[in-house]
């Protein structure tokens with residue numbers, strides 16, 4: 001036995017240099033945990049969706065995940081990216097699933113591959129390719145033969161691709177888990193008895209693929225054995241799996257929430273997220289996953305919804321640009337370390353729960369050799385002092401204290417030692433290369449998109465057609481065009497040639513042109529995608545054209561029968577006279593249809609067309625205009641975004657790559673609060689910011705898409721804007737802050753270096769975010785009762801005289817520094833009060 005173990009270790013060392021995973025691992029589970037090579041594991045996982053960043057960003061994201069204490073990276077698999085045309089697969093560039101998994105494995109982390117293939121994910125059509133919709137007799141996500149055949153074919157294809165590359169743990173790879181279906185339990189009641197047989201079929205189909213690692217179904221209470229049913233939600237501590245033989249696993253813990261065009265920006269305080277995580281492990285959980293750990297960007301036309309914004313930042317621990325979000329990332333790292341210090345106890349025994357008072361709970365994991373405990377205060381208002389094992393502990397409201405030795409508190413979820421970073425975007429105009437372009441002084445050239453039918457593949461039909469059936473989502477745009485002759489004395493005309501045009505559309509947005517001129521626009525919202533417009537219009541005697549440009553903004557991704565929710569102008573379309581209530585219904589007339597824009601057919605997004613115009617009179621604020629210019633990349637390596645403040649709606653491309661739909665003219669509705677109280681149950685609408693402002697003005701441009709000079713940007717603007725106002729915003733970290741109280745436990749690293757936990761004092765630590773920086777100045781330091789937040793700290797009534805000079809001495813010129821938060825180190829400015837040290841510093 002010993003000899004075998006020894007041999008295994010040697011082989012690992014030899015191959016470990018090249019690839020951390022080269023030996024087959026045996027992944028199973030029991031009622032407490034996933035079991036890897038015979039050992040129960042406590043695992044922390046985080047979602048990163050590979051197509052929401054670039055391959056150039058992946059290694060950095062994975063490293064920051066590892067540094068943040070993750071063991072597993074979880075991703076969905078996006079069917080519509082991989083099989084855009086039936087039987088034609090694409091695994092290139094951002095779609096390179098295999099490369100992504102290998103990079104995660106090379107970093108020594110595990111992977112959870114959630115194949116779905118329905119993924120929801122705020123992704124176009126929930127990840128289904130739109131061609132699926134056109135298979136005769138198909139019904140999605142139920143016991144339907146055509147659907148099951150396609151689902152099985154794609155699932156088997158992905159499993160096969162992973163097997164070929166030996167990516168399953170059973171083959172020596174990093175993949176320890178797979179998911180089939182996704183949150184089907186939420187909607188299955190709508191599918192009657194067929195749902196039950198579909199779930200059975202999906203489970204059997206998945207297990208028959210012999211991956212050698214367990215499968216899960218999330219939010220699926222009746223998941224058949226051996227599939228593990230897992231929990232998704234803001235909290236999962238009260239969840240129990242459907243069998244005594246399955247572990248308690250949390251596959252989606254929403255670290256924040258997604259943004260919609262027209263919605264305010266949701267955020268989730270880290271104190272609450274940390275509380276939810278600690279409660280889950282306290283109550284017997286052994287695997288939890290942050291949804292998202294890095295949200296990223298919905299490039300191109302990948303957003304679902306409808307109305308999901310281009311940014312998928314999610315208020316995640318790693319922000320959209322790939323930088324750590326503080327203090328979220330840092331505090332969760334501490335939480336993960338604290339939980340790992342309890343791993344031995346957590347996996348060796350069952351939890352013993354006892355009450356310490358109302359809403360006060362102790363959970364102890366004690367075996368003959370180890371003891372770890374969690375003390376929770378689930379009161380939403382009041383702090384408490386509890387007695388546990390004869391010692392007294394202060395528990396702030398809505399917090400959990402973690403005691404890896406059943407005695408010393410190494411972490412309380414509400415007490416943050418981590419730094420906060422204050423960052424800002426600084427704008428600079430686009431450095432337009434006037435010489436490189438044939439354009440005049442502005443540097444911009446343009447092409448007008450014709451109003452109405454301009455392509456030779458248009459077609460005429462009686463009546464109004466649903467949009468997705470018509471376009472197959474080849475484009476966001478569908479023209480509905482109708483000509484009508486009037487004499488001028490028709491009874492529905494109110495004042496000479498005036499009347500009201502009434503248009504009803506299933507959504508998602510609509511521009512109405514009368515005789516070539518924009519007469520009105522309308523849009524739905526994420527609550528109700530429908531558009532209903534009443535526009536006063538003026539007709540001319542003779543021929544009049546009504547051109548309706550209907551557009552989709554991401555296809556529905558959630559709900560029972562979501563594939564049947566249509567879009568576009570399904571009517572009625574009527575001319576109405578308010579005066580004499582005469583209406584003329586145009587719905588069943590002879591409509592001419594054009595799928596997509598002329599500029600799309602011409603490939604204008606790449607910038608390479610001979611038709612670009614560049615006279616001195618650049619048209620501004622003109623609907624349906626394509627714009628192009630050449631520019632130099634902003635200097636430096638800070639993350640950059642294009643700032644579309646003041647623009648209408650459209651899509652933008654950098655060197656031919658779509659950075660997504662932009663829509664800054666859609667402002668955020670909703671109830672925002674000045675600050676967010678983390679105490680009490682979180683929900684998606686609890687903490688919102690940005691109300692009344694554009695939902696999204698900044699659009700991430702990955703650095704790897706830029707060359708130093710000679711970059712092309714192309715925009716298609718639907719409503720009207722001045723392209724010369726486009727600017728770059730680059731993200732800079734302005735300062736580091738930290739605020740640590742005398743009541744905080746010391747940072748975890750100070751504990752774990754000891755073999756035995758000892759009582760130590762709290763410490764304030766600072767570290768510059770980039771390796772070649774040092775702390776250059778201390779903008780603020782106060783020990784006593786300082787208040788405010790990073791950037792607006794101020795001294796309280798109680799304030800030590802020498803805190804600033806002590807902090808300056810300890811920190812300036814160093815990459816990182818630590819200061820003891822104690823009266824011994826900093827003096828005692830006032831007696832009988834709990835004091836804290838607040839510091840704001842900058843790095844250069």
Ligand SMILES: *[C@@H]1O[C@H](CO)[C@@H](O)[C@H](O)[C@H]1NC(C)=O
Pocket residue numbers: 026027028035037038
């Ligand atoms: C894998 O582990 C399980 C449980 O620990 C054990 O029953 C099984 O025999 C192992 N399989 C192999 C191939 O080692």
Ligand SMILES: *[C@@H]1O[C@H](CO)[C@@H](O)[C@H](O)[C@H]1NC(C)=O
Pocket residue numbers: 456457601
């Ligand atoms: C239709 O237009 C496209 C370019 O817009 C052109 O390539 C094609 O030849 C045209 N087809 C016909 C039948 O005119």
Ligand SMILES: *[C@@H]1O[C@H](CO)[C@@H](O)[C@H](O)[C@H]1NC(C)=O
Pocket residue numbers: 494495498499536
């Ligand atoms: C019709 O004309 C009257 C008087 O000129 C005016 O008050 C009214 O607003 C007009 N109606 C419409 C629909 O424009």
Ligand SMILES: *[C@@H]1O[C@H](CO)[C@@H](O)[C@H](O)[C@H]1NC(C)=O
Pocket residue numbers: 466469564565566567
């Ligand atoms: C699309 O067309 C199919 C077949 O004609 C029809 O059954 C379906 O209802 C249409 N979908 C929508 C959303 O209108």
Ligand SMILES: CC(=O)N[C@H]1CO[C@H](CO)[C@@H](O)[C@@H]1O
Pocket residue numbers: 119120121122183186232252254258291558
């Ligand atoms: C039930 C529910 O709201 N599920 C959502 C959980 O969060 C993920 C990610 O935001 C969504 O895809 C689900 O729709």
